[in-house]
Amino acid sequence: xxxxxxxxxxxxxxxxxxxxxxxxxxxxxxxxxxxxxxxxxxxxxxxxxxxxxxxxxxxxxxxxxxxxxxxxxxxxxxxxxxxxxxxxxxxxxxxxxxxxxxxxxxxxxxxxxxxxxxxxxxxxxxxxxxxxxxxxxxxxxxxxxxxxxxxxxxxxxxxxxxxxxxxxxxxxxxxxxxxxxxxxxxxxxxxxxxxxxxxxxxxxxxxxxxxxxxxxxxxxxxxxxxxxxxxxxxxxxxxxxxxxxxxxxxxxxxxxxxxxxxxxxxxxxxxxxxxxxxxxxxxxxxxxxxxxxxxxxxxxxxxxxxxxxxxxxxxxxxxxxxxxxxxxxxxxxxxxxxxxxxxxxxxxxxxxxxxxxxxxxxxxxxxxxxxxxxxxxxxxxxxxxxxxxxxxxxxxxxxxxxxxxxxxxxxxxxxxxxxxxxxxxxxxxxxxxxxxxxxxxxxxxxxxxxxxxxxxxxxxxxxxxxxxxxxxxxxxxxxxxxxxxxxxxxxxxxxxxxxxxxxxxxxxxxxxxxxxxxxxxxxxxxxxxxxxxxxxxxxxxxxxxxxxxxxxxxxxxxxxxxxxxxxxxxxxxxxxxxxxxxxxxxxxxxxxxxxxxxxxxxxxxxxxxxxxxxxxxxxxxxxxxxxxxxxxxxxxxxxxxxxxxxxxxxxxxxxxxxxxxxxxxxxxxxxxx
Numbered sequence: 001x002x003x004x005x006x007x008x009x010x011x012x013x014x015x016x017x018x019x020x021x022x023x024x025x026x027x028x029x030x031x032x033x034x035x036x037x038x039x040x041x042x043x044x045x046x047x048x049x050x051x052x053x054x055x056x057x058x059x060x061x062x063x064x065x066x067x068x069x070x071x072x073x074x075x076x077x078x079x080x081x082x083x084x085x086x087x088x089x090x091x092x093x094x095x096x097x098x099x100x101x102x103x104x105x106x107x108x109x110x111x112x113x114x115x116x117x118x119x120x121x122x123x124x125x126x127x128x129x130x131x132x133x134x135x136x137x138x139x140x141x142x143x144x145x146x147x148x149x150x151x152x153x154x155x156x157x158x159x160x161x162x163x164x165x166x167x168x169x170x171x172x173x174x175x176x177x178x179x180x181x182x183x184x185x186x187x188x189x190x191x192x193x194x195x196x197x198x199x200x201x202x203x204x205x206x207x208x209x210x211x212x213x214x215x216x217x218x219x220x221x222x223x224x225x226x227x228x229x230x231x232x233x234x235x236x237x238x239x240x241x242x243x244x245x246x247x248x249x250x251x252x253x254x255x256x257x258x259x260x261x262x263x264x265x266x267x268x269x270x271x272x273x274x275x276x277x278x279x280x281x282x283x284x285x286x287x288x289x290x291x292x293x294x295x296x297x298x299x300x301x302x303x304x305x306x307x308x309x310x311x312x313x314x315x316x317x318x319x320x321x322x323x324x325x326x327x328x329x330x331x332x333x334x335x336x337x338x339x340x341x342x343x344x345x346x347x348x349x350x351x352x353x354x355x356x357x358x359x360x361x362x363x364x365x366x367x368x369x370x371x372x373x374x375x376x377x378x379x380x381x382x383x384x385x386x387x388x389x390x391x392x393x394x395x396x397x398x399x400x401x402x403x404x405x406x407x408x409x410x411x412x413x414x415x416x417x418x419x420x421x422x423x424x425x426x427x428x429x430x431x432x433x434x435x436x437x438x439x440x441x442x443x444x445x446x447x448x449x450x451x452x453x454x455x456x457x458x459x460x461x462x463x464x465x466x467x468x469x470x471x472x473x474x475x476x477x478x479x480x481x482x483x484x485x486x487x488x489x490x491x492x493x494x495x496x497x498x499x500x501x502x503x504x505x506x507x508x509x510x511x512x513x514x515x516x517x518x519x520x521x522x523x524x525x526x527x528x529x530x531x532x533x534x535x536x537x538x539x540x541x542x543x544x545x546x547x548x549x550x551x552x553x554x555x556x557x558x559x560x561x562x563x564x565x566x567x568x569x570x571x572x573x574x575x576x577x578x579x580x581x582x583x584x585x586x587x588x589x590x591x592x593x594x595x596x597x598x599x600x601x602x603x604x605x606x607x608x609x610x611x612x613x614x615x616x617x618x619x620x621x622x623x624x625x626x627x628x629x630x631x632x633x634x635x636x637x638x639x640x641x642x643x644x645x646x647x648x649x650x651x652x653x654x655x656x657x658x659x660x661x662x663x664x665x666x667x668x669x670x671x672x673x
Contacts (some may be wrong), residue, residue, distance in 0.1 A: 006051045013044040017060040021155060022162065022253050038364035056253030058159040059130045062152055071492040072145035072212060075136045077124050078173040078233040082141055082305060083640050084291065086315035090270065093292070097266045100294060103303045105313060111295040113242040114272045115229055115260040117315055119355060120179030121208040123151065124232060130168040137211065147211050153220035154178065162253035168234030174249065176228035180207050181284045182348050184223035186328070189345070202355030203286050203348060214490050229291075238408040242295045245460040269316070277318050286350050308639055322381040323349040323356070324394060330361065330374050330405045332425075334413045336439025336517055340425040340553065341661060342367050342405060344390055349380060351388075356380060359388035364407050365423035374402045411435075431471065431569045435526065438464045440472055440517050447521055447611060449515025450504040454497040462486050473576035475556075475594040476501060506582045509536060516574075519560040525616055529561075530586045540565050540574070592621025593668040598631050599624050602645055603638030605658050607672075613661075620670050628653060636661045 001009070023031055045061050048054065056062075064283045085096065087108040100110060118590045122138040135151035136144035151157055180188065180203045188206060189199035201208035210222035228249050231239065237638055239245050249254050259276070263269050273290050280287050294312040303311040329345040340410035342361040349356050359380060361367045370392060372378065410417055411427040413435035419426045427433050438460045445455035455463075463469040468482050478501065483494040507515075510530035516525050521529070528644050532550045533539040542565075564570050599617050601610050601624065607614065613636065614624035628635060628647040635648035635655045648655050656664060667670050 001047075003051065005143055006047055007054055008052050010044065010047050010051070011039060013047070014056075014059055016040060016045065018158070018160060018162075021060065022158070042176065057152075059507045060159065062159070071234060071490060072147060072214070074139075074143050075134060075146040076134065076143050078126060078140075078171075079140070080141050080305075081122065081124060081144070081175060081232070082309050084308050084313055085316040086289070086317050087646060088289070088317040088319040089646065091271070093316045094266065096292070097269075099314065100303065102298055109265045110299070111262060112263045112266070113293050113295050114263055114290050115257050115293075116270055116276060116283075116287040117289040117291045117317065118175040118177035118179055118227055118257075119202075119204050119288045119350065121204065121211055123147070123176055123178055123211070123226075123377060125151065125157065125174050125176065125228070126233075127161055127169075127172045127174075129170065132157070132159050134459060137208075145212060150211050150213060150219040151178075153216055154224045154226055156255045157228050158253040160412055162251065165251040166248055167237065168252065169234055171233065172231065172235075172252070173236070174228050174234035174254065175230040175232050176226045176254070178207050178211055178224055179203060179285055180210075180223055181225065181582040182286065185348055185357070188223060196335075199345070199358070202357055204355060214488060214493070218488075223650045225285075225488040226445075227257050229256065229260070240297055242293050242297065245297075266399075273316050280318065280350070281323070286348070287318075287357050288350055288354075289315055291315050317531055318350075319373070322379050322391065323351050324377065324379055325349040325356075327372060327374055327376045327378055327390075330367075330372070331454045332408055332412050333438075334411060334433060334435035336436050336443055337519060338427045338430055338433065338436055340407065340411065340418060340427055342407065344372065344378070346378075346380065351381065355368050356388045359390050361390060363423040367405060371404070373404060376401065394423070431573060434464045437469070437472070441469060441475060443517045444472065444475070444515040445504075446515070449509050449511050451511075451611075452497075453500045453505045455500075458488075459486070462488075471576070472573055473580060476577075476580035477504065505580060506584060509534075509586055512536070512581065512583055513539075516564075520557040521561060524623075525557070528553070535585055536578075536583055540571075593670055594620040594622030597633045598623045598646055600628050600632050600640070600648070600653075602634045602635060603641035605636070607658065607662070616665075616670070616672060620668075634661075634664070 017037075020032060020037055020040070041060065044059070048059065048061060074658075085491050087093065090202070101107070104110065124136045124138070124144065125132065126134045132148070132152065134146060135148045135157075136146050138144055152159065161172070182203065185203040185206055192199045195218070200209065206222070207224060210219050210224055213219045221485060231245050231249070237248070239248050246256050246260055261272055263272060269292055276287070278291050280623050292314045294303070300312040301311070305311060325347045327344045328347060328665065331343050331345060333343045334338050335342050342364065344359045344361055346357050346359060361370075361372060370390065371392055372390055377396050377399075379391045379394060381389055381391050407425045408418065411433060414429050414433040416427050416433065417427040417661065419428055427436065430436060438457075440465060441455065441460040442457050444450055445452035445460070462477070463478075463486070465488060468478060468486075469475050478498060479497050480491075480494045483497050484491060489497070508530070510523075510527045513529055513536075514526035515520060518526075528550055529539055533542060542562070544555075544558055544562045546551055547561055548555060550558075553561070566573075594617055597617075599614075599622055601613055604610075605613055617624045625632070628644050628651060630651070632648070632651070632653050635653050637645055637648075637657055645655065647653075662672065
């Protein structure tokens with residue numbers, strides 16, 4: 001074949017494959033078999049290999065993944081990717097509608113477009129001359145991570161726009177949601193489990209984690225899909241309404257939700273929300289509400305946006321509630337404290353905007369008391385809207401149940417003979433069990449301990465699995481070369497991790513105590529111990545009676561703390577850690593002006609990070625808790641607050657913005673400059 005004919009044939013094959021991709025991924029109406037598709041693909045690959053100068057980054061063959069990169073560079077969005085005001089309260093949705101009417105000077109109804117609120121990872125796709133030019137995560141709304149090569153691997157992302165039904169614009173930036181279907185999520189987690197890897201907690205985490213891989217070939221192995229729902233920037237085209245936007249996106253080859261609707265009154269919006277709430281359990285992907293958008297784009301311009309959210313859109317979320325699902329498997333999981341917990345691997349369900357795919361069954365006695373077995377239909381809830389729980393088994397007519405689950409006799413991580421301690425099963429190999437060590441590493445590196453960015457569950461497990469960390473102090477002996485050998489790490493990320501570890505060598509005593517994972521010691525007890533003893537030396541030498549003098553520490557807790565510091569293995573570990581760590585002793589103000597006050601923080605603050613604000617409160621005698629309760633005095637509200645704001649309003653708890661919080665601190669004599 002001569003070069004001219006080869007070039008023509010390559011373009012013909014590319015166009016034919018693009019059309020079949022569109023029919024398969026977007027229309028769900030394939031016209032040819034998988035074998036026929038594979039044959040076309042192989043022909044294109046062979047021609048591109050024979051004539052490499054005709055290669056194109058937007059060829060369908062490039063979906064298999066480009067070479068790994070050292071980092072994900074920052075990229076500025078073509079237009080801000082704003083967050084949305086949200087609530088599951090109908091009154092707040094109606095208040096949004098009233099604000100729209102007032103802002104437009106309307107007395108009657110206005111038209112909206114409503115669509116499912118996908119629970120995935122938001123992305124920007126930019127096309128120039130009809131070809132995909134770049135893709136980015138949402139990031140902070142202004143700047144995101146460039147993920148172009150990763151997005152090219154997603155079959156439902158068009159690499160070139162279609163122009164048959166509508167002219168292709170010169171420049172187009174769209175916003176969409178990358179997600180993984182429930183069915184594919186279950187298959188992915190099963191594959192990870194079979195490979196000895198930790199499964200993802202929910203489809204959203206799986207989608208976001210897959211997009212941010214440094215190696216696009218890993219992304220290519222993940223079953224990612226996309227739904228596109230908005231135009232961020234358009235040059236060389238014209239649309240006048242959101243409904244027309246969705247039509248244009250379909251014409252250009254994007255996958256758009258068929259559940260989107262144009263609604264001519266707000267009462268129709270309410271009915272749409274209720275209908276979608278009824279249907280969400282039957283969908284094959286996760287949604288946590290519906291998004292309402294003013295249909296008229298010119299009217300949107302009149303309403304404008306704040307720095308954080310548009311005034312013409314609202315996320316009407318579904319309320320938290322119990323859900324029904326099935327237990328696929330029960331697996332024993334070894335935690336950092338050595339307790340072996342039966343974990344129910346669930347068919348994913350969404351409860352209160354969070355996808356639940358696993359839940360603790362606590363211990364063998366609870367498991368047998370509730371009589372939960374593999375294959376059972378169960379009711380699941382989030383305790384306090386946070387912790388997933390299996391509430392009960394639901395009987396099914398004519399069901400044939402699996403035999404009761406029994407805990408193993410040896411540790412699934414290290415092979416040590418397990419021991420029973422009351423209702424719990426314990427691995428006694430505290431400092432030699434790989435699973436416990438990985439848990440200790442993750443805990444030591446967590447935000448409220450040494451705050452080592454880059455060490456999470458997956459990295460901690462890798463460090464142990466590859467033998468780079470055999471005991472906790474080894475973490476501080478890691479080299480860039482060793483980290484570089486780990487899957488998912490490149491030169492820059494390896495260097496950044498070592499720098500983060502080095503930066504954590506100087507740490508406050510209370511953070512260090514919390515990071516050690518001492519039995520019975522959480523953040524509050526760690527703070528109380530640091531304040532009471534004021535040095536690690538004094539704490540290590542403390543008697544059982546000395547520990548019981550600390551307010552809030554009873555005999556059982558004191559015995560656990562005393563036993564930790566007197567154990568030979570923990571003493572050796574501490575001595576080695578102290579060769580690497582420079583402890584900062586607590587600086588306790590004489591005055592405790594916030595004593596007796598309890599604060600909860602939600603959303604982002606400008607002056608402090610959330611942990612810094614909590615530290616400030618606790619340093620001056622106050623309590624900083626993570627959940628709103630009857631004991632909460634103030635909820636401090638920053639940008640993009642979560643459900644805690646709704647809870648505060650429901651309970652009648654006083655809310656403070658950042659300015660009011662500062663005023664309160666000043667009035668109490670707290671120096672925060």
